[in-house]
Structure formats: structure tokens, C-alpha cells
Amino acid sequence: MGKSTKHFNAEFKQDAVNYYYSSGKTIDEIAKELKIARSTLSKWINSAKSNDGIVEHRGSGNYSSDAEKEIARLKKELRDSKDALEILKKAIGILND
Numbered sequence: 001m002g003k004s005t006k007h008f009n010a011e012f013k014q015d016a017v018n019y020y021y022s023s024g025k026t027i028d029e030i031a032k033e034l035k036i037a038r039s040t041l042s043k044w045i046n047s048a049k050s051n052d053g054i055v056e057h058r059g060s061g062n063y064s065s066d067a068e069k070e071i072a073r074l075k076k077e078l079r080d081s082k083d084a085l086e087i088l089k090k091a092i093g094i095l096n097d
Contacts, residue, residue, distance in 0.1 A: 017044050019034075
């Protein structure tokens, strides 16, 4: 069976770190309560420690704005479309022979 990856939004990550700092509980206890891996919570806490208490949220790329993220998505979509077009051209060439 494959390993599934969960994705958490920035608000959830920040809330988990804030809960850790305010609860007095251990990382293990909180990770178990939130049903996340201990290592995941540790990463978020370390990120917050080195970033003035704010958990760095990278999402699906390290973009400074939504516009940059959209541009990257569109560039990828264009590349994928060009690749598909090349494959279709080759297939047509094979069928016409």
C-alpha cells in the first residue's frame, strides 16, 4: 500500500503550534490529539521558532503571491499541453505511414 500524504492549511498549522505553546502538553500528546505525526508537528514548531512565531506555509510552491502561483500553474499547464500536442503529432505521423 502507498503512503498517503495529508495537506494542512496555514491556519491549521498555526493553530496547532499555538495550542502546543499554550497547553503545556508535550509534542507527542498534541500530535496524538490532532492525529498528525510527531515529526510534522515538530517541523511546524521549529518553523515558528525561526520565524517570529509564525509557521511558514509553503503550500504547493514557495511563491510570494497568488499571482506568481497562478503564473507557475499556467506555465505548467502550457508545458503539459505542448507535450500532449507533440505526442498527438507523432501518433498521427505513425498512423499516416
